[in-house]
Each structure stands twice: as structure tokens, then as C-alpha cells.
């Protein structure tokens with residue numbers, strides 16, 4: 001994949017403070033990051049350091065305290081269809097079918113731009129992309145966790161977002177389903193070339209999928225401790241990578257950061 005050098009998404013000097021019961025806590029401290037169009041970036045760090053907060057700022061679900069998030073030079077202040085989010089716990093509407101869950105998003109984004117027939121085809125196309133076309137008439141309660149997660153991804157992709165934001169999208173899945181979905185996401189990313197930002201706790205997942213891994217220090221006042229370039233050629237095949245020295249090195253660097261350098265004071 002070719003990644004352009006033009007800053008596409010810019011996170012500039014972002015601080016985020018939450019107030020609760022009269023106490024202010026700074027969760028994120030001076031976060032700065034430029035992400036190029038088409039890049040796949042993972043965010044990794046210990047529990048509670050502020051990864052979801054950072055993703056929510058990019059999604060526009062939370063506002064920065066100071067600093068700015070810019071997408072193509074425009075400040076992000078609110079949620080928008082150009083930044084679709086996939087959550088860990090598949091957020092499907094239980095009373096709608098698989099098809100309807102995706103179609104509702106398609107109608108919202110393309111209601112005026114595509115005809116009824118085009119919206120129908122587009123919904124099916126995106127379900128096929130995640131191999132869920134066969135289950136289109138089922139309701140969320142009738143399908144597995146992995147299948148629900150596929151539908152969540154299809155719904156996000158169907159919005160043709162400029163940025164796909166994923167908050168531990170495979171966290172609740174068993175190892176095999178997780179591996180299948182990781183492969184699907186890699187294939188879709190290769191095909192569509194969309195920009196993707198994913199939170200994960202899984203070091204192997206981060207190395208396998210990412211162009212860069214952003215490693216955050218522990219909170220409060222979490223910072224970006226380090227950013228690792230994953231220089232592994234694509235397409236990547238998990239079984240071949242296990243023995244690849246570059247893969248082993250990248251994995252080691254992230255593990256070392258998490259175990260040894262996770263505190264900013266210690267890292268300094």
C-alpha cells in the first residue's frame with residue numbers, strides 16, 4: 001500500500017481534562033500525531049490510560065480541553081459520517097435485522113445521493129464484504145458475537161468513512177474468530193485503502209495490522225510514549241510472519257514498552 005505524506009488527520013497539542021465531583025483529572029497530556037491518508041494506526045497502552053478518550057475525540061464524541069483535531073484541515077467538533085466508529089460490544093439495534101442495521105446507516109448517509117435500488121445494492125455489497133450476506137434476515141440475537149462484529153464493521157464501511165475508528169473491535173471474541181476477522185479487516189483495508197485507527201490490547205494484533213503503533217504512557221496525564229513503524233510488507237500472512245525477524249523485533253519493542261517504559265517519568 002502507498003501512503004501519501006500529506007497530513008490527513010492531525011492531532012495537535014491535545015489535552016483532555018474530565019471534571020467529576022469538583023475534581024479535575026487530566027487524562028491526556030499534549031498529544032500530537034499526524035496520520036496520513038490510507039494509514040492503519042493502532043493505539044496501545046495500559047487499561048485506563050485514555051485510549052478510548054483519544055478515539056472519542058477523533059470521532060467527535062468528546063471535545064478537546066485544549067488543542068485541536070483536524071481532518072483535512074477542518075476542525076473536528078462533532079460526530080460525522082466521515083468518521084465511523086466500530087465499538088467492542090457490537091452496537092446493533094436488536095429489533096432490526098442484519099440487513100436493516102446496515103441499511104439504516106446507508107439511508108442516513110446516502111438518502112439523497114443514491115436511489116432506493118442503489119442503497120439496497122450498497123447494503124448487500126457491504127454485507128458481502130464481511131461475508132454476512134447469507135444472514136441478512138437474521139436479528140442480532142440469532143447470530144454469534146463474531147457475526148455481530150462483522151455487521152458492525154459492514155455498517156461502518158457502508159458509510160464510506162474517510163476514517164474508520166475501531167475501539168477494541170475484536171476484544172470480546174475467541175481466538176479463531178478474532179484471527180478470521182483480523183484477516184477480513186486487513187483484506188478490506190488493502191482493497192479500500194481507507195484510513196484506520198484501532199485501539200487494541202493485543203500486541204500481535206497491533207503488529208499484524210498496523211503501519212504504525214502508537215504507544216501511550218500510563219495515566220493520568222497520559223502522553224504518547226513512542227511510535228513504532230511496522231515495516232512489514234503487505235499483504236501480511238500471520239503464519240509466515242511468526243518467524244520473520246522484523247515481526248519478532250516489532251513485537252518485542254511493543255512488549256518492552258508496555259512492561260518497562262510505560263511510565264513517562266520512568267521513560268524520561
Ligand SMILES: Nc1ncnc2c1ncn2[C@@H]1O[C@H](COP(=O)(O)OP(=O)(O)OP(=O)(O)O)[C@@H](O)[C@H]1O
Nearest residue numbers: 018019020027046047048049050051052053054219
Ligand atoms: N466521561 C468521563 N468522565 C470522567 N472521567 C472519564 C470519562 N471518560 C473517561 N474517563 C476517565 O478517563 C480515564 C481514561 O479512560 P479511557 O476509557 O479513555 O481509557 P482506556 O485506555 O480506553 O481504558 P481501557 O483500555 O480499560 O478501555 C479513566 O480514568 C476514566 O475513568
